[in-house]
Amino acid sequence: MSKTAHNTAVNSFNSNHSSYDVFRPSFNPILVNPFLVDLGLAEVIGDKFKFKTDKKIVEIACGTGKFTKNLIENGWTTNLTVIEPSSGMLTTFQKNFPQIKNVIQASSYEIPLQDNSVDAVIIAQGFHWFADDESLKEINRILKPGSKLGLIWHFDYCSPSQNSNAEDSKFFNDGSRYFNSFEKIGNNEKLFEKFFANQKWNEEVTKYIYGFDVNVPQYRHGKWRKVLLESKYFKNDTKDSFALYDRLISKEDVWKYWETRSYITDLSDEKKEEIKYKLFSIIDANVNENSYDPNTKLLIKPMVLHAVVVTVNK
Template identity: 80%
Template sequence: MSKTANNTAVNSFNSNHSLYDQFRPSFTPILVNPFLVELGLADQKGDKFTFKTDKKIVEIACGTGKFTKNLIDNGWISNLTVVEPSKGMLETFQKNFPQIENVINASSYKIPLEDNSVDAVLIAQGFHWFADDESLKEINRILKKGAKLGLIWNFDYSSPSQDSNAEDSKFYNDGSRYFNNLDQKGNNQRVFENFFGNQKWNEEVTKYIWGFDVNVPQYRHGKWRQVLLNNNYFKKDISDSFALYDKLTSKEDVWKYWETRSYITDLSIDKKEKIKEHVETIIDTYANPDSYDPETKLLIKPMVLHAVVVTVNK
């Protein structure tokens, strides 16, 4: 009997898909475009990109289309198929992108597509939910020989998911005021610990919220990386790229952002209200004049976008 999509993920995203769409970050073209080049989906000459929209893409766990927008903006319509197990997510997705016809309500464990029929599989902000041999076997099945799997996440703090060498990674600046002082040497976990340390309020809020993450798979746990290094379906040629940026946010939206997490969505209303109050207390305690953007007066939240590419083994 084949596995099914994680119930916590499906149930929470069924209920919070609108908030997710509103408060989760998008994916910057500064990293997405070279990511597509590495996946064999685009060519680059200087600063110009040409997208190979004749290539067939499958985006698994498309959610509300936060990443899909980049593909559509780059010209993919008929050669794009999206797969998503949450009907709630698909409800918002289809409102956002009615022009996409190839929409499948399914999981990574059973993709109703032919063998060797796809040029690339992309997964944005989702692979940690199904990082296992069963998923990789199914993704391997639909990919053509020599094709690639691309994974991409926005993240908030240093974790085992960045357990790789900075010297082997690519770094992009998407307008972060802290980029020029980044020491791109050693282990990436250390690199990003220093980067996120530029805003103590964000560091403390993130660590506090992570304390409620005890039962569900998350990007930050790093299990997905170990799965990629120990399977027979993809080569162990993990490529890491990072884009650093500063997200500007109001104090109120800090909580709204974290409220979209599955392990927070699952909590009672009273519990969520107490967490919200504590998040605001942390901000009041640790935010200082340097925590605010001088023009907008909004809080500065350091963020990183992480892209990973691996090649199918067949």
């Protein structure tokens, strides 16, 4: 019997799909377009990108379409299939993108597509939920020989997921005021620790919230990376790319952003109110005049977008 999608993920996203769509960040073309080049889905001609929309893409765990929006804007419609196990997420997705017809409610463990039929598989903000050999075997099955798997996540703090060499990685400045002082030599995890230290309030809030995610798979745990690198279904040719940016956010929206996390959504209302109060206390105790953008007066939240590309082994 095949494995099924993680219950916590499906249940929480069934209930919080609308908030997820509002408060989770989008994916900037400054990294997405080079990511599509690495996947063999685009090429650079002069200073512009040309997208190969004849290539067939499957996006697994499409959610509400935060990443899908980039694919549609780049010209993919008929050659795009999206797969998502949460009915709630698909409700919001179909409201957002009624023009996408190839929408399938399914998981990464049983993909109803033919062998060797897909040019690329993309998973945005989701692979940690199903980072195992069973999923990778199924993704391998539908990919054509020589094609690639692309993974992409936003992250809020350093973790083993960035355990790679800066010299082998690509870095993009998506408007971060700290980019020019960011070193690009050594281990990426250590470098991002220094990057996030630029805003103490965000660092402390993130560490606090991370204390609640011990029972569910998360990007930051780094398990996905070990599984991917050791899998016989994909080559050990991982390419890492990072885009550094500043998210400007109100104190109230800091809570709304974190409330969309599955391990917070799953808690009782009483516990969530307790966490919210503590989160605001942490912010108040750690902000200073450099914590706010001078133009908008909003909090500066350093963030990073991480893209990973590997080649199918077949």
